[in-house]
């Protein structure tokens with residue numbers, strides 16, 4: 375088919391998109407309207423953790439669609455209970471509320487923290503967040519985010535999100551006062567360019583929040599669900615949050631997110647939280663298939679092994695080409711280019727059949743399927759090197 379065969383002009387223009395229409399996908403590969411294949415190291419922004427249209431997700435969708443698609447969150451359904459139990463057991467946190475996007479899960483985390491502040495901290499409501507943070511695109515989660523340029527968008531913002539600096543404990547301590555109810559942080563700032571919070575910093579935040587009697591909220595929407603080589607990013611720092619949010623990989627490509635909280639913090643009263651599609655059986659059945667796949671013996675070990683392989687190959691490429699740092703964890707990695715060539719490299723790579731992403735002008739981000747093979751990693755490095763040489 376030709377690009378002109380698709381009525382693209384009726385779609386709202388929200389970002390510059392390449393003149394391609396993707397029509398099919400399998401594993402690490404996507405196919406466009408003209409039948410051209412692309413090696414996909416974006417995977418819907420770290421969403422398709424098992425790659426494109428994996429058998430376990432197709433089967434979970436088909437089986438659940440044939441049984442029950444939706445019944446309303448005002449009634450219990452079996453897959454949502456099963457998935458909540460899987461997440462509770464794996465995380466050590468007692469209660470789960472399902473949402474349809476990461477932003478909605480974070481909205482829920484903000485509401486839950488404010489409710490807890492009303493009940494237990496004399497109405498404290500401020501949540502300390504971080505410069506460069508990304509928590510979503512609703513008004514409250516944009517307000518919580520520290521993305522450059524967002525401070526002046528869609529004013530007035532939701533108040534109550536003072537910004538500290540990542541890995542700077544003093545900057546957090548200076549913002550904590552009697553109005554503070556929580557500190558909210560991503561274990562690795564993904565959208566900011568894969569900037570890890572130091573494990574010591576996360577441990578210091580846990581100690582500080584305990585000492586001051588406030589909550590620690592981890593936004594694991596990008597780092598969770600095996601992306602960094604453990605089921606949750608926080609396991610690597612040995613820090614247990616009071617509240618955690620999940621999204622992206624949780625649904626393996628379908629819209630599914632979760633607000634997860636310790637029993638003692640789960641203080642919503644009836645009517646405080648809800649939503650028409652929340653916890654619907656079709657999406658949560660997929661979530662069960664994803665988690666069961668990830669916790670099967672050997673799966674996460676393999677993610678750690680392929681993650682090391684990708685990191686080594688990127689570091690070798692960087693050394694050959696005189697580029698910058700490789701950072702991140704597991705299969706969430708970034709390469710510094712040393713100059714603002716990110717967009718040009720992304721385009722040159724796409725022309726050569728490789729999809730990658732540049733979250734910041736000087737850096738590239740890699741978030742392949744957790745099932746990516748070593749051969750696909752090697753192939754990616756070959757195309758990437760050609761693209762960098764051409765720019």
Ligand SMILES: *Cc1c(COP(=O)(O)O)cnc(C)c1O
Nearest residue numbers: 475476477508509510564595596
């Ligand atoms: C993607 C992302 C979000 C927002 O999730 P959506 O599903 O796009 O609303 C929030 N926090 C982090 C860390 C993310 O990476």
